[in-house]
Amino acid sequence: MRALSPSPLLGQVVVLGGSIAGLLTAHVLARHAERVTVLERDQYAAGPEPRSGVPQSRHTHVLLSSGIRALDELLPGLTRELRDAGAPHLSVPADLGVWQAGQWISRSHPSGPIMTPTRPLLERAVRERVLANPDIRVLTSTEATGLTGGPHQITGVTYRSRGGDHQARHSLSADLVVDATGRGSRTPEWLTALGAPAPDEELLETGRAYATCVFQTDELVPDGHIRGFYIVPEARQPLGTIILPAEGDRWMVTLSGPRGQAPPNDVTGFVDFTRDLPHDGPHKWLSTAQAVGRPVGFRHTTNRRRRYDRAARHRTGLLVVGDALCALNPVYGQGMSAAALNAVALHRELAGARATPATHRLQRAVLRSSRGAWQVATGADGAMPGANGNALRTGVGGRVVNWYLDRVSERVPGDPVVCRAFRDVFSLLAPPSSLLTSPRVLHRTLLRSPVQTPPDLPTP
Ligand SMILES: Cc1cc2nc3c(=O)[nH]c(=O)nc-3n(C[C@H](O)[C@H](O)[C@H](O)COP(=O)(O)OP(=O)(O)OC[C@H]3O[C@@H](n4cnc5c(N)ncnc54)[C@H](O)[C@@H]3O)c2cc1C
Known part of the structure; x- marks a missing residue:
């Protein structure tokens, strides 16, 4: 050039x-x-x-919507090349079982893309x-x-x-x-x-530990309807799970737990860890799949x-x-x-x-x-038990913001407007302040009750 x-x-x-x-x-x-x-x-x-x-190149690497846009702005056509090389392109929440605030997010909410090539391919x-x-x-x-x-x-x-x-x-x-x-x-x-x-x-740290293992399965997609799982770790439910397809008919599975609950580095323990998740969908799916190699841990989070x-x-x-x-x-x-x-x-x-x-x-x-x-990252981690560091939001202002964001999170699964706004922030398409300044999000968060979604894995 x-x-x-x-x-x-x-x-x-x-x-x-x-x-x-x-x-x-x-x-x-x-x-x-x-x-x-x-x-x-x-x-x-x-x-x-x-x-x-x-x-970290052995761990799951998600490319968010903002990353897809930014890479294509810098290197036009790059994400098309990745797709041609087999990198999956998923809509969230339409293609995933996403568990947040104690329930599944409705898959009929407006969706945005992510890509899930392996890190070395990208x-x-x-x-x-x-x-x-x-x-x-x-x-x-x-x-x-x-x-x-x-x-x-x-x-x-x-x-x-x-x-x-x-x-x-x-x-x-x-x-x-x-x-x-x-x-x-x-x-x-x-x-x-x-x-x-x-x-x-x-600094802000929670002691969260990671482990990733690659799996293969004859099942094309978990549960026949969705292309993966994302169990969002939160203060009340601190275990995290990501199951996503990658190129080469592989599934990248990453588990994470808070201090004292690191996912095991042996395959049996790794699969057993998912028994403690709030829904049995990921465990059932993992029990039908074969691990390729051993889980790899990571602790510098x-x-x-x-x-x-x-x-x-x-x-x-x-x-x-x-x-x-x-x-x-x-x-x-x-x-x-x-x-x-x-x-x-x-x-x-x-x-x-x-x-x-x-x-x-x-x-x-x-x-x-x-x-x-x-x-x-620091907002979500700051709400985790045992979080510490000089970037922790403290004082009355911090507590009010955390209280409000907790209400936002509870409304994500059942409210399409709040879900879109929240996902835009998580995908780095909109600043976190947009959750506080959008009149529609404010109204729904402060004045409406959360809508319950069905307890079974969401269908389209
Ligand atoms: C477990 C884990 C999972 C992750 N998952 C995701 C994900 O899902 N999505 C996502 O977007 N991001 C994820 N990340 C973050 C992502 O990997 C990094 O943000 C991204 O790679 C950008 O990092 P970087 O280029 O700044 O540094 P790195 O990718 O860490 O690269 C640093 C480079 O510098 C080189 N280097 C180091 N020291 C020297 C030296 N002294 N001289 C010369 N070269 C040197 C290294 O060899 C390396 O090539 C994850 C990270 C971890 C740890």
Whole structure:
């Protein structure tokens, strides 16, 4: 892709991390830079396979409606390619058994799409499209080890090659360094080493633990009518379950439980765990299916947001995106969509710019684009028993908002208007504040009783 600006605004850009956030950012910045270099610690496999630098790649990865839109805006036709490669495209709630607030959501409510490719398939599709651009080069098996420059200006990175001489350190200068190294980002320590303050951190954790196992079955769809299950974890019912189809006639099954109730990592225990769900539909279906391999666990589910936007005013040359900026409890399935929204925000901020934009402006735009996801994840987690952290909503205002959102949630299963508004927020199509400002949602939430839906699995 050729630079769109008459003269590149950004000079040399180095992106650390070549996963979803790093690749999408490289794609956007390549339009405005002389050159973009991506440093990736892993070696990429030729096929769509999990890799060690992305341990979550063995877990279910849902692409929300906002993510579908954002990816197609950035890489037109990408989700069509995924569908052609077998990635399922589902309507929610029409195609799923979704259990929330003690009942099934009516499947006749207005529906929005999600996609459920495996994570390796999605990442490979993004990678192939992005790295086809000759203005982007990628150095794999290359691990970033630090930043260069000073407290007020980042001028490059240090790195080592994982394949060759481990002791040898190299450096690369850059006008802009982008950290997209994910949840394990070390930029706070690297800044401290340069004499700059580490960013403020906002945290909220519930101790939720995850396990995922792949299944196969002769049953085309669970229960013959629906294409999967989503049992939403809530304060009164803290066990979560996601059963979704993926390409290759596989089913991705993810179970999650709060602190002290981690799903087991053996197949029998994994299936037995679903006996405690509020409905026997998922257990019955899992009992007819065969596990492919063992369940894989995951425990790093803390919501963590680093406020680089506050410090960025006094510093140039560093931008942080994706999970390195805002890591979300994965149970809400938002991270990839949020990363795509980060890239769209950058694209919009840079489009039409005549002069190099200040780094803090870019950082603020990126943070703003993941604010909705942060509010959803911390709002829902904040209501869970044992939630703690400095991002917990406390005080009278927080309690009133939680009380109201609880009422919204109770009305989702039986009220099509509240369901649509709620799903739009969860899909990151609308800000959480829309649940408080829409007169129709307010009226139904405050003045109408919840409508009961049938106790059996919903039929179309
Ligand atoms: C269990 C689990 C389930 C999830 N489910 C969903 C879901 O259903 N839907 C959804 O949208 N999101 C989900 N997510 C979140 C999603 O995986 C991430 O938000 C998404 O991958 C974007 O992350 P990223 O690109 O910022 O970081 P990552 O995908 O974590 O990638 C970081 C990259 O940086 C590289 N790297 C790390 N350190 C260095 C270094 N020093 N030098 C060079 N390279 C480095 C790594 O090798 C890797 O390639 C889930 C996450 C987890 C943990």
